[in-house]
Amino acid sequence: MRPLTEQETQTLFKKLAEYTGSRLGELLQKNGEDRHVFRIGNQNRAYWVSLKLANIATSIPRDNLLSLGVCMGKFTKTGKFRLHITALPILAEHARSKIYIRPNGVMPFLYGSNCAKAHLARITEDLVEHSGVIVCTQDDVPLGFGITARSSAEMKKLEPTGIVCFRQADCGEYLRDEDTLFSSG
Numbered sequence: 001m002r003p004l005t006e007q008e009t010q011t012l013f014k015k016l017a018e019y020t021g022s023r024l025g026e027l028l029q030k031n032g033e034d035r036h037v038f039r040i041g042n043q044n045r046a047y048w049v050s051l052k053l054a055n056i057a058t059s060i061p062r063d064n065l066l067s068l069g070v071c072m073g074k075f076t077k078t079g080k081f082r083l084h085i086t087a088l089p090i091l092a093e094h095a096r097s098k099i100y101i102r103p104n105g106v107m108p109f110l111y112g113s114n115c116a117k118a119h120l121a122r123i124t125e126d127l128v129e130h131s132g133v134i135v136c137t138q139d140d141v142p143l144g145f146g147i148t149a150r151s152s153a154e155m156k157k158l159e160p161t162g163i164v165c166f167r168q169a170d171c172g173e174y175l176r177d178e179d180t181l182f183s184s185g
Contacts, residue, residue: 001039001047001057001068008075012038012046015073015081018132019145021096041067044075048090085144085169088134092142095134097124099148099165102138109135109143110172115165117158127152133165144170 004012017024027048028036034050041047042065049057049069057068070090073083083091092098101109105119121138129151135144146165148155155164 001041001054001062001065004038004040004046007079008040008046008081009038011075011079011081012072015083016091018147019091019096019134020094023094023096026094027090038072039068040075041065045084046072046075046081048072048087083145083169085171085173088142088145088169088171091145092134092136097127097131098134098136099123099146100136100138100140101143106137106143109167110170112167112170112172112176114149114163114167115146116160117155117162117164118160120155120164123152123155123164125152127155129154135165135167135170144168144172 013024016027020027034052036048037051037054039047039049039054047067047069053068057065070086071084072087073081075081099115100121101115101119102121105115108119109115115135127133127148129148131148133146133148134142135146136142144167146167148165149163150158158164
């Protein structure tokens with residue numbers, strides 16, 4: 001595993017800032033205990049790992065180390081960063097905005113559909129259009145994340161079938177993409 005380059009760091013932080021906002025710095029220090037860093041592993045996957053563990057892992061040959069820490073996502077060949085569903089627990093903990101959906105909207109979301117206004121229970125106030133949100137149940141259980149289709153003011157005026165959030169990842173991906181999600185080759 002290697003440290004991120006300057007360009008990779010900017011791309012990663014820009015993507016994470018869509019969901020965490022000003023709380024991005026908290027990702028690098030968890031509960032004031034151990035400092036966390038981002039490292040690139042096999043297949044250009046970015047991992048969030050404690051610095052102590054990353055230093056210990058340098059003694060393991062690169063080909064023998066499949067993963068380390070939490071996989072946050074993957075850099076594409078064009079240099080963009082794509083978040084994986086495995087980043088959901090970290091994003092949910094540090095999220096600045098959330099969308100809560102009703103029980104009748106949970107299964108459609110987990111099957112890969114976008115969030116409709118009919119499934120909306122409540123939202124974080126003052127959402128802007130195209131901002132990153134965490135999608136949760138009414139019991140505050142994170143289900144996935146996405147991008148808002150409308151601002152919070154426009155969502156209130158929308159018809160029940162209108163889309164309020166474009167799904168980017170959901171927990172159903174663990175089953176739908178189990179063959180490729182954690183593959184190493």
